[in-house]
Amino acid sequence: MxxxxxxxxxxxxxxxxxxxxxxxxxxxxxxxxxxxxxxxxxxxxxxxxxxxxxxxxxxxxxxxxxxxxxxxxxxxxxxxxxxxxxxxxxxxxxxxxxxxxxxxxxxxxxxxxxxxxxxxxxxxxxxxxxxxxxxxxxxxxxxxxxxxxxxxxxxxxxxxxxxxxxxxxxxxxxxxxxxDIPLYIKEVIDKSYGIDVTRFHFMDRCIVIGRGFNYPSAIEFSLKLKETSYIFSESFSSADFLHGPLVLVSPQMPIFIFMPSGPSYKHLKEVIGILEEKNTEVFSFSFERLKEERLNFVLPFKVDEVLSPLLFAPAFQIFANRLAVEKGINPDNPRYLKKVTITR
Known part of the structure; x- marks a missing residue:
C-alpha cells in the first residue's frame, strides 16, 4: 500500500x-x-x-x-x-x-x-x-x-x-x-506502527487529556484527530477536566491520555482510576506498561517528563495518520482546509 x-x-x-x-x-x-x-x-x-x-x-x-x-x-x-x-x-x-x-x-x-x-x-x-x-x-x-x-x-x-x-x-x-533524542524519535516512529487503530474505526468523538508539559501534546493530538479523521475531539488539562468536563464521560466516549514518568504521573494515574470506575475506555501513551496492550502504547525509551513531548509527538502523529487511512480518509488533503491559512 x-x-x-x-x-x-x-x-x-x-x-x-x-x-x-x-x-x-x-x-x-x-x-x-x-x-x-x-x-x-x-x-x-x-x-x-x-x-x-x-x-x-x-x-x-x-x-x-x-x-x-x-x-x-x-x-x-x-x-x-x-x-x-x-x-x-x-x-x-x-x-x-x-x-x-x-x-x-x-x-x-x-x-x-x-x-x-x-x-x-x-x-x-x-x-x-x-x-x-x-x-x-x-x-x-x-x-x-x-x-x-x-x-x-x-x-x-x-x-x-x-x-x-x-x-x-x-x-x-x-x-x-x-x-539521544534523534535516535529515540526514530525508534518511536518505528514502534508506533504496532498500535492497533482498527478498534477506533467508528470513533467520531473523543477526549484527550494531558498535564503540564503534555497539555500541549493533548491539544495538538486533538487537532490532528480533527484534521485527519473529522473526529469531534476535545482536549483538557487533567486538572481542568476534573472541574466540570468529567460529566461528559461515558462508555461510548473514548479517552486518550499522556502518561509521562515524572511529577504528573501520580495525578494522571488517579484520573485513569476515576475514569475506569465509570466504565470509560482509556487509551494511554506511556513509558511503562499500564494495562493490556490494545489500550496502551508504551514508548521504547524512558526520558524525564520535561522531554517527553518530543517522543509523544511522533507517536500520536503516526496514530492520527493510520486512523485516517483506516477510516478511508486521505489525511493529506482534509476537506475545506488548505496548507497556509492567512488570518488577521
Whole structure:
C-alpha cells in the first residue's frame, strides 16, 4: 500500500532534528550573548494553529528552565482592535511554519516598534516573518506538502528545547538533544506502527487529556484527530477536566491520555482510576506498561517528563495518520482546509 505524504513527512523527523542541531546552535548562542547584556521583562510569543500549540509548550519550557514570564499573544488586539500591549524590554517570538501569517507578522512589527528583540521560528527563510525579525531560527524541514503539520511541529518544539537548553546552560538536556533524542524519535516512529487503530474505526468523538508539559501534546493530538479523521475531539488539562468536563464521560466516549514518568504521573494515574470506575475506555501513551496492550502504547525509551513531548509527538502523529487511512480518509488533503491559512 502506498504511504501517505503525511506519513513520509513524519519519517523525516529524525533527519530534521539533526539539521537543526547542525545549523541553529550558533544563532542561539548569539541570542544568549545578547540577553546577557540586556534587561528583560519577559517573553511574548505569537502563533496560530499547530504553531500555537508548540508555543504553549514553549511557555512551559521557558518559564521552568529560564525563569522568564511568558505571555502567549492575543493577535486580535493588534489586528482588529488596534490596542496592542507594550512590548518594551521583551523578547517577541513569532512562530509560523510558513512565516506568512499576517497577524503574527503584525505582532512582530509592533515588537520592532517598541524596541524588542524579535525572533522568528519558521520553516521559510524568505518569508515576511523571517525578513522582518532580528534573528531567525529555522526549522530545516523542507517543504511540508501534507496539510496537517507534523514535521514542522516537531521542528518547532525541538527548536524551543534547544533555545531553552542553551540559554539556561542546561548541558544535561543539551547533550540528550544532541546524542539521544534523534535516535529515540526514530525508534518511536518505528514502534508506533504496532498500535492497533482498527478498534477506533467508528470513533467520531473523543477526549484527550494531558498535564503540564503534555497539555500541549493533548491539544495538538486533538487537532490532528480533527484534521485527519473529522473526529469531534476535545482536549483538557487533567486538572481542568476534573472541574466540570468529567460529566461528559461515558462508555461510548473514548479517552486518550499522556502518561509521562515524572511529577504528573501520580495525578494522571488517579484520573485513569476515576475514569475506569465509570466504565470509560482509556487509551494511554506511556513509558511503562499500564494495562493490556490494545489500550496502551508504551514508548521504547524512558526520558524525564520535561522531554517527553518530543517522543509523544511522533507517536500520536503516526496514530492520527493510520486512523485516517483506516477510516478511508486521505489525511493529506482534509476537506475545506488548505496548507497556509492567512488570518488577521
Amino acid at each position: 502506498n504511504i501517505t505524504i503525511m506519513e513520509s513527512e513524519i519519517r523525516e523527523e529524525p533527519e530534521i532534528v539533526g539539521k537543526i542541531l547542525n545549523n541553529n546552535i550558533n544563532v542561539l548562542l548569539k541570542i544568549k550573548s545578547y540577553l546577557e547584556k540586556r534587561y528583560l521583562d519577559g517573553i511574548y510569543i505569537s502563533a496560530r494553529g499547530t504553531s500555537d500549540n508548540a508555543s504553549n509548550l514553549g511557555k512551559y519550557l521557558i518559564e521552568s528552565m529560564l525563569g522568564y514570564t511568558v505571555a502567549l499573544s492575543a493577535p486580535s488586539l493588534f489586528t482588529i482592535y488596534k490596542t496592542p500591549p507594550s512590548l518594551k524590554n521583551r523578547i517577541v517570538i513569532g512562530v509560523s511554519q510558513s512565516g506568512r501569517g499576517e497577524d503574527v507578522c503584525e505582532v512582530i512589527a509592533q515588537g520592532k516598534k517598541d524596541g524588542a528583540l524579535c525572533i522568528a521560528i519558521t520553516n521559510d527563510p524568505d518569508s515576511p516573518l523571517a525578513e522582518m525579525s532580528d534573528e531567525v531560527i529555522l526549522c530545516w524541514a523542507g517543504e511540508e506538502k501534507s496539510v496537517p503539520a507534523t514535521k514542522t511541529y516537531l521542528a518547532e518544539i525541538f527548536n524551543l528545547y534547544l533555545f531553552c537548553a542553551i540559554l539556561s546552560d542546561r548541558t544535561d538536556i543539551l547533550n540528550l538533544l544532541k546524542n
